[in-house]
Amino acid sequence: MGKGEKPLLALRSVGKTFSNGVTALADVDMTIREGDFLSLLGPSGCGKSTALRLIAGLMTPTTGLIDWDRKAGDDISVGFVFQEPTLLPWASVFDNVWLPLRLKGVSRGEARPAVMELLERVHLSGFENAVPRELSGGMRMRVSIARALVTRPRVLLMDEPFAALDEITRFRLNNDLLELWQDQRFTVVFVTHSVFESVFLSSRVVVMAARPGRVFDEIAIDAAYPRDAAFRTSQDYAAFCQRTSDVLGSAMNATGRSRDDGH
Amino acid sequence: MGKGEKPLLALRSVGKTFSNGVTALADVDMTIREGDFLSLLGPSGCGKSTALRLIAGLMTPTTGLIDWDRKAGDDISVGFVFQEPTLLPWASVFDNVWLPLRLKGVSRGEARPAVMELLERVHLSGFENAVPRELSGGMRMRVSIARALVTRPRVLLMDEPFAALDEITRFRLNNDLLELWQDQRFTVVFVTHSVFESVFLSSRVVVMAARPGRVFDEIAIDAAYPRDAAFRTSQDYAAFCQRTSDVLGSAMNATGRSRDDGH
Amino acid sequence: MTVTDTNSATQVLDPEEARRLRNEQLERIGSFVLPVAIMVLAIWLWDRICVWNEIPQYILPRPGVVLQTIHSDAALLFSSLLVTLKITFLSLLLAVIGGVGLAVLFAQSKWVEMSFFPFAIVLQVTPIVAIFPLINIYVDNQTAKLLLCSWIVAFFPVLSNTTLGLNSVDRNLRDLFKLNHASRWQELWHLRLPAAMPYFLGGLKIAGGLSLIGAVVAEFVAGASGQSSGLASRIIEAGYRLNAPRLFAALILVSLAGIVIFLVLSLIAHLILRRWHESALKQER
Amino acid sequence: MTVTDTNSATQVLDPEEARRLRNEQLERIGSFVLPVAIMVLAIWLWDRICVWNEIPQYILPRPGVVLQTIHSDAALLFSSLLVTLKITFLSLLLAVIGGVGLAVLFAQSKWVEMSFFPFAIVLQVTPIVAIFPLINIYVDNQTAKLLLCSWIVAFFPVLSNTTLGLNSVDRNLRDLFKLNHASRWQELWHLRLPAAMPYFLGGLKIAGGLSLIGAVVAEFVAGASGQSSGLASRIIEAGYRLNAPRLFAALILVSLAGIVIFLVLSLIAHLILRRWHESALKQER
């Protein structure tokens, strides 16, 4: 569905084995097209975070290759929401969100409107001077989200960004994110544990299985954007969710089996 | 519903203001009865974690008092699952789970069966020798859960323990937890962002509102235990979820309003 | 388990809580009174030891005598103290610049570190007394000589701790900077240096004392004479003149200076770290 | 952005990636070859400086001469080195025991720390030269004298860094122990000490060099002579006799000993921390 169909990058039989011998990923093939909203769903420990790090270039695969679209150029800006908030503990909320812009040479004053707008969006207005340890877990995660968005990156990699948020804030942020995405046509790879969230947001859901981490199945969510509250109550939505849940269930079982193989 | 009705502890108009002037809780009244399964639900930053820390005695309230049942004695064992995994980074998974027993003087050998059983329960068999940094986010959280359960505490305080887990593992652990609870009749205070989870698990749901953090409403989930997959699909369940969602929605709005008051 | 009341400890019944509160109160009083009390006790003990063992004044003078000497020789001693402190501060400054500078250099690459750290160690372990003749031949300016000597003594802890700190940065944060195409210098400035701060400040606390002792030792070795001489000269002179009270007076001044430097550096560390680092945080209760 | 191939660098086209790989390879080779190369270069430069400036041998001998002396005076020098190393290791051991012991004591309570830290500072900043006469009077055993002196020089970094480490424990972990009714000693043993390990090991690296220099300085001051004397005596004697080659041979041995001690301590630190602390982790790539 949706936007452009150019493949932005492709994982070609990518495998990752850590130095302690744990194989986090084996033989993963995945294509991400420009403008995709791709969700990664899978059991805990199946290698979702690892896949995201590989895509971001923070790790190199042990086998296989990650093939970026040459034409996309070298300077694709990537926004990354880590699974943990990963904030600078000594810097205020404002400074943490400002950071990516600051590294691009944007002054505090110039950055202010963008930063404040994002803080407003993640409901953190009034906390710009707090340091991370004075925030609750969910608030920290929201700072991290704001930071990833502040540069309007062309690729957004998000590792369970909303897991620590209450459902209502989560819904709001889901909507916000979708809106932004439709506006700015960036590419999103989104790790989540919520079937509902993945179906609501994404154009494609990739379900992974564990031990070793691999792509188990892919589900295209062929529902039109924009999606809104109505979509959440639609028959389609329920059906997609059901299907995704089922696939996830089988993936878990596959995991179970392969564990018995002694892998 | 459920178990004993002795009040185990009561929060009496408890308030907490941090040294930076942020009022996390104001005038919170709450009674927790022996054998309760109480869920705390509320917007991010409303003071749920703070409430848990106060109950655990890790902080003292600025105003009001926390009244423990005298007869319960001084040595009530408390299990705590922090919002972050909070593992010893230098210790293996086994040692991390063993820790609370070790502090009680239980030797490695004696502790082994209990530790291994819990690791099995949280699907971490085979990882007992890994150190935390070799685990995924969800795996770390599961270690933390195992650690809290290993002493079979009389009171279990859990701060979003399952937020980082996939839904299927989450369901399994929900069931496991309920089973354990019914078996051992401990008291649980459970922070979650999932309305479904809170309804499925708890005998009472306390919904909090923010700025300042306070109890907004309390919903008794008058459904019989044991609850199982059937309950998840029952009309009752849906109704409870709907009602809880609505209350949470109003709590969020109340939060919004009070923010406009300039609080 | 825990009972706590609104701003009042009188209604507290729970023994554990009561104990905690008592401890806290004690701590609060103790943290001011006790150090002073213990200091006084130590001085009293010194006095008693002198009396009980009939130690003659020319070996170990009683504290009273030393105090009197500090008072009577104040002009001489304090002007010397000032000279020593000047060298101390300059060399501490140089230790910071040199230590941090080298640490930053070493942080650039593992092989830079492995190539140049040995030289830093050589500097650290070379006895000044032994190489002073060389310094004396090739350095003319007296202050420069003194600074060089005391710098050699003081810079290593700053270097070593800062290096450790620069290498202890959270890996995810480093990845964040990498993703944002941060330059080496940006990473250094916005990430590594702030993250190394607690380690650096720890090194600084060690270097504070060392640069003081370095200043004294430098003067011992490099010698200064005339009016503008520091405490080391006073110590040597007093030792030679068998003037034990003055010798101990000078030593006491060195010690006091050391304590004050440490307190000042601790305060600075506290102010810098208090908002975020465990070591300086007030535990919220 | 990034292209990486299965175990082969030949097909890599992306310049950034290529650069990274090249850097990594360079790093790997460099980390062995370069330190040696730089050392050789430094020695060559030393030689050249001597030749270019026509520095006479009695001021700064050329490295070749020094090497020859190390060889020809090997028996004398190495037996002295052994004496010095013995003192060094003993005093490092004492520094560890004393430093960690005091740090643990200070960690018990803020007021213990505030009361006794001043004494530690006094010890740190007291010039050994000045108080040696007192030590000399009350300590009879020569080895004890030397140990005391070099301990005074070496213990402070261990103390200071360990204290910092003990105070830098994650607050949630401390809470965890509190919830489990851990005793003070359990908290210390299972939480604070392991958490302080990186800081302690940092302090140890500083103390390693200091205890070596402390051993040398102690001997300078305490002036052991005769057969059983360490490198300091060799240095003094050679200086007095203007036997510069031997003096520098002794200095080189001190430096080498310092470097070896540092490397050994670094290795120990690496082995202890490699599984969990950022500073020792191999970055997963």
Next chain:
Amino acid sequence: AAEDVTFGTNWLAQAEHGGYYQAVADGTYEACGLNVTISPGGPQVSGRPLLLAGKLDFYMGGNLLQAFDAVQQNIPLRIVAASFQKEPQVVMSHPGQGLDKWEDLKNAEQYILGDEGAQSFFQWMITDYDFDPAKRVPYTFNPAPFIANPKSIQQGYVTSEPFAVEQAGGFKPNVFLLADYGFDTYATTIETMQETIDKRPEVVQCFVDGSAKGWYNYLYGDNKAANEMIKKDNPDITDEQIAFSIKQMKDYGIVDSGEAETLGIGAMTDEHIAGFYAKMVKAKVVPEGIDIKKAYTLDFVNKGVGLDLKK
């Protein structure tokens, strides 16, 4: 049985301590009932505190000034004999650098002087001969800086440094014996505490006499055994060095000259000491009004002991 006493010297064993080693080696001390142990000092070690604390019975003092200081500080320390009539302290300069005369020395670029020197004779050089205190740099017992800088002067013992400089620097330095220019202190004194004098005068007498005899034997007799002992205590010393020292001591009349020629080695006189004190007062090295009689006693010397041993 022989009484154990310890004598502390102020340097590593060397020929300047020859008399005492001689007396130990040939049993002179033992003959009058003393079992003497010699405890050598070193460049950075001061043995005097050990004397004050009673760990040494006798200590080898440098010159008279410190005895004056002791009086000032009310320390019951006394000089009982002066083995050297002249302090062997010299100042050296490079020949042919315009520093060939004592009066010119103050024009040197650097004065390399040890701490003790700076506290004693240098004060006198400043006030009496206009030396510039700012030019002093410490002597770390390494003559390299002096050899490297031809415009510098350096302190030394007539018995040691000139030899070392000649060997390493390849030139014969100008040597100025301070005693010849007015710094006429006794040196290498034997100091002891008043308590020892009061309680064990016979021990003091024996030690003073033995030392005098030792010196005669060392200078004029067979000194092989003593030299062996010296070499054992200080393995780095060479035979040439020892020979040079003995020659210098004789040539410059360090031990045996002036009053000692008639009163015996160790001789002291009130006049000599008072004269030196007056000079030092004038040079503002020591304050006026010290009761210098408390600094020494003549009870044990000037008895002509050992004159018969001189050949």
